[in-house]
Amino acid sequence: AQSVTQLGSHVSVSEGALVLLRCNYSSSVPPYLFWYVQYPNQGLQLLLKYTSAATLVKGINGFEAEFKKSETSFHLTKPSAHMSDAAEYFCAVSSKAAGNKLTFGGGTRVLVKP
Amino acid sequence: EPEVTQTPSHQVTQMGQEVILRCVPISNHLYFYWYRQILGQKVEFLVSFYNNEISEKSEIFDDQFSVERPDGSNFTLKIRSTKLEDSAMYFCASRSGRGDTQYFGPGTRLTVL
Numbered sequence: 042a043q044s045v046t047q048l049g050s051h052v053s054v055s056e057g058a059l060v061l062l063r064c065n066y067s068s069s070v071p072p073y074l075f076w077y078v079q080y081p082n083q084g085l086q087l088l089l090k091y092t093s094a095a096t097l098v099k100g101i102n103g104f105e106a107e108f109k110k111s112e113t114s115f116h117l118t119k120p121s122a123h124m125s126d127a128a129e130y131f132c133a134v135s136s137k138a139a140g141n142k143l144t145f146g147g148g149t150r151v152l153v154k155p
Numbered sequence: 156e157p158e159v160t161q162t163p164s165h166q167v168t169q170m171g172q173e174v175i176l177r178c179v180p181i182s183n184h185l186y187f188y189w190y191r192q193i194l195g196q197k198v199e200f201l202v203s204f205y206n207n208e209i210s211e212k213s214e215i216f217d218d219q220f221s222v223e224r225p226d227g228s229n230f231t232l233k234i235r236s237t238k239l240e241d242s243a244m245y246f247c248a249s250r251s252g253r254g255d256t257q258y259f260g261p262g263t264r265l266t267v268l
Contacts, residue, residue: 073255075256077259083261083262084246084259084260084261084262085198085246085259086259087256087258090255090256092255131198133198135255135257137255140203140210140211141186141203141250141255141257142188142200142203142211143188143190143198143200143248143257144200145197145198145199146197147196147197148197148198
C-alpha cells in the first residue's frame with residue numbers, strides 16, 4: 042500500500058521568500074515520487090520526479106526536492122517565490138509494484154503576496 | 156512537444172444519462188490512466204489500461220464505468236448512468252513503455268445535474 046501526506050493545505054509566502062512544501066510518503070517498496078503543479082482551471086503539470094537516482098532533484102521553474110528515505114519525505118522548495126508560483130501543488134507516489142498508478146496527497150495551495 | 160488532449164473540456168449532463176469522455180494520449184505511449192478530482196478533494200486513481208485491457212481499477216470504478224481504446228489513438232471513459240456524485244474533473248494520463256512518468260491531459264469537467 043502507498044500513501045502521501047502533505048502538511049498544510051494552504052501556504053502563504055511573500056514574493057522573494059522561500060517556498061517550502063512538505064510531503065511525507067508511505068510505501069512498502071522503493072517509491073517513485075513526483076511533484077505536480079496545477080494552475081487554476083488547468084491540468085496537472087510535472088514539476089519534478091525522483092526515481093532512485095540522485096536524491097536531490099531539480100525541476101522546472103526553479104523548484105527542487107530532496108528524497109530522504111530515513112524521514113520518508115520528499116519536500117519541495119524554491120529559494121525565491123514569484124507571483125507566477127501561485128497554484129496548487131500535489132505530491133504523488135507510485136512504484137513498479139503498484140503498477141505505476143499514482144497516489145496523490147491532498148494538495149497544498151500556494152498564495153504569493155506581493 | 157507531444158501532449159495528452161481531452162475532449163470535451165466541459166460536459167454538463169442530467170443524472171442517469173450516459174457520458175463518454177475522450178482522451179488522445181501521447182502517440183507512442185502504451186499505458187493509459189484515468190483519474191478524477193472531486194472539487195476540493197484529492198486526485199484519485201480510477202483505472203489503468205495496457206495492451207487493450209484493464210490492468211488495475213480502484214473501488215470507485217464500478218460497473219457503471221468502462222474504458223475502451225476503440226482505435227489507435229483514442230482512449231475513452233464511459234459512465235453508463237451518471238450520478239450527482241460523479242461530478243468531478245476527470246484527467247487522462249499516459250506513460251511510455253520505458254518511462255515512469257505519467258503525462259496528464261487538461262481534464263474534462265463533468266457536471267451532473
